[in-house]
Amino acid sequence: MNDRDDTDKTTAGSAALSICESLLIALNDLKIIDDKETRAVLVDAAQTHRNAITDAPSTELHSPNSEEHRAIADLIDRIVDGRNSVRAF
DSSP states (O other): OTTSOHHHHHHHHHHHHHHHHHHHHHHHHTTSSOHHHHHHHHHHHHHHHHHHHHTSOGGGTTSHHHHHHHHHHHHHHHHHTTSSSSSOO
């Protein structure tokens, strides 16, 4: 997505978030995964982004990529806490 402008990236990110959230809700509603597992998926996703920050060499900690990972982890945390989702898990 490096060749896209910020609007395209924002739109693609919003679409991806909406699709993934719908899938998690559907899996939960169909009792394929329970609330605990749904929450664990989100917590794991946030931690993956935090690891991308931590694993970066010190010279890259303030790069846009690290900031992006930090923002994504924070957004997922808000979803887990029920502050930015259709339904809290």
